[in-house]
Amino acid sequence: MYDAYILCATPRTGSTLIEQVLAAHPQVEGAGELPFLPQLIEAGSRRRGAAFPAWAARASAADWARLGQEYLRLSAPGRRHKAIATDKLPDNWQYISAIRAMLPEARIIDCRRELLESCWSCYKQLFAPGLVAWSYDWDDLAVYARASVSAGDDWAQAHPGHLRIQSYEALVTDPQTEIRQLLAFCGLPFAEECLAFQQAPRAIRTPSALQVREPLQRISRPAAAYGDLLAPLRAALQQT
Numbered sequence: 001m002y003d004a005y006i007l008c009a010t011p012r013t014g015s016t017l018i019e020q021v022l023a024a025h026p027q028v029e030g031a032g033e034l035p036f037l038p039q040l041i042e043a044g045s046r047r048r049g050a051a052f053p054a055w056a057a058r059a060s061a062a063d064w065a066r067l068g069q070e071y072l073r074l075s076a077p078g079r080r081h082k083a084i085a086t087d088k089l090p091d092n093w094q095y096i097s098a099i100r101a102m103l104p105e106a107r108i109i110d111c112r113r114e115l116l117e118s119c120w121s122c123y124k125q126l127f128a129p130g131l132v133a134w135s136y137d138w139d140d141l142a143v144y145a146r147a148s149v150s151a152g153d154d155w156a157q158a159h160p161g162h163l164r165i166q167s168y169e170a171l172v173t174d175p176q177t178e179i180r181q182l183l184a185f186c187g188l189p190f191a192e193e194c195l196a197f198q199q200a201p202r203a204i205r206t207p208s209a210l211q212v213r214e215p216l217q218r219i220s221r222p223a224a225a226y227g228d229l230l231a232p233l234r235a236a237l238q239q240t
Contacts, residue, residue: 004075004103005086005186006037008093009111010148011132012121014168017197018111019088021171021179024197025188031078031085037095040067040074040102056097068102090132093148096155100162107186110152113168115145115237120223120230142236172219 005022009015023030041052044067048055078085092099099106119142122135134140156163164185171178179194193199223230 004072004106005084006092006099006103006106006108007086007088007111008096008108008148008152009088009090010093010118010122010145011090011127011135012125013111013113013118014166014171015088015090015111017168017171018109018166018182019086021182021194021197022086022186024193024199025183025191026193027082027084027188028186029078029080029082029085031075031087033089034075034078034087035089036071036074037087037089037092037099040071041095041098052095053097056101059101061101064098064101067098068104071102093151096151096163100155100159106162108155108163109182109185110156110163110165111168112149112152112165114221115149116223116230116234117221119145119233119237120226123233138232138236142233142239145237146239169219172216175216 005028007015007019019030019032022028044059044063045052045055048058075085075087078087093110096108099108122132123138123141125135127135134144152163152165156165164182166178166182171182175195180190183190183194
């Protein structure tokens with residue numbers, strides 16, 4: 001039995017949609033954006049007097065196992081009705097190394113969307129006060145998005161059996177194939193309910209709540225309508 005399905009992404013990359021697909025499965029609970037991973041990592045940093053990841057290499061296997069058990073204890077309410085739950089906190093991508101050490105059986109799904117579209121969607125979204133501060137500046141947006149992609153690429157190459165890069169565009173274009181592959185990666189039998197994910201009866205507390213209550217629509221690229229106004233963002237995303 002896997003510990004959890006951890007969704008890693010920057011905001012506005014289709015992570016709510018992908019969680020909704022999984023949560024439609026009879027064996028999976030959609031637990032939403034859980035705060036426990038960063039809380040546990042921050043607690044570890046305070047104990048050691050050093051910021052993560054500086055202390056990560058010094059932590060023993062037993063230390064990581066204890067953190068994993070504490071995560072499972074804190075997140076247990078999300079598995080009250082089903083054996084496995086998702087965790088889609090957007091910042092989870094920063095803790096992939098810790099997730100692998102804490103929860104070695106977890107399946108990690110790196111949610112991807114065309115970078116220009118996801119960054120533009122973040123920029124125009126007014127997030128809760130104090131959150132996603134990097135989303136209000138072109139350069140900060142690009143640096144954060146590129147770092148997320150780079151981290152996911154590295155871990156997918158190193159641990160292909162534990163991390164899947166899931167394209168939003170591919171899911172919308174060919175949902176039957178992509179959902180079957182996603183469920184197989186998660187070790188789940190195919191369930192027709194996942195194709196009708198919009199009918200899954202669960203609370204959703206993200207800006208995409210209304211979108212995932214509807215059948216999949218064709219891919220839209222709203223950033224294209226802004227032309228040269230987004231040229232600074234395009235240039236920032238192309239930097240290496």
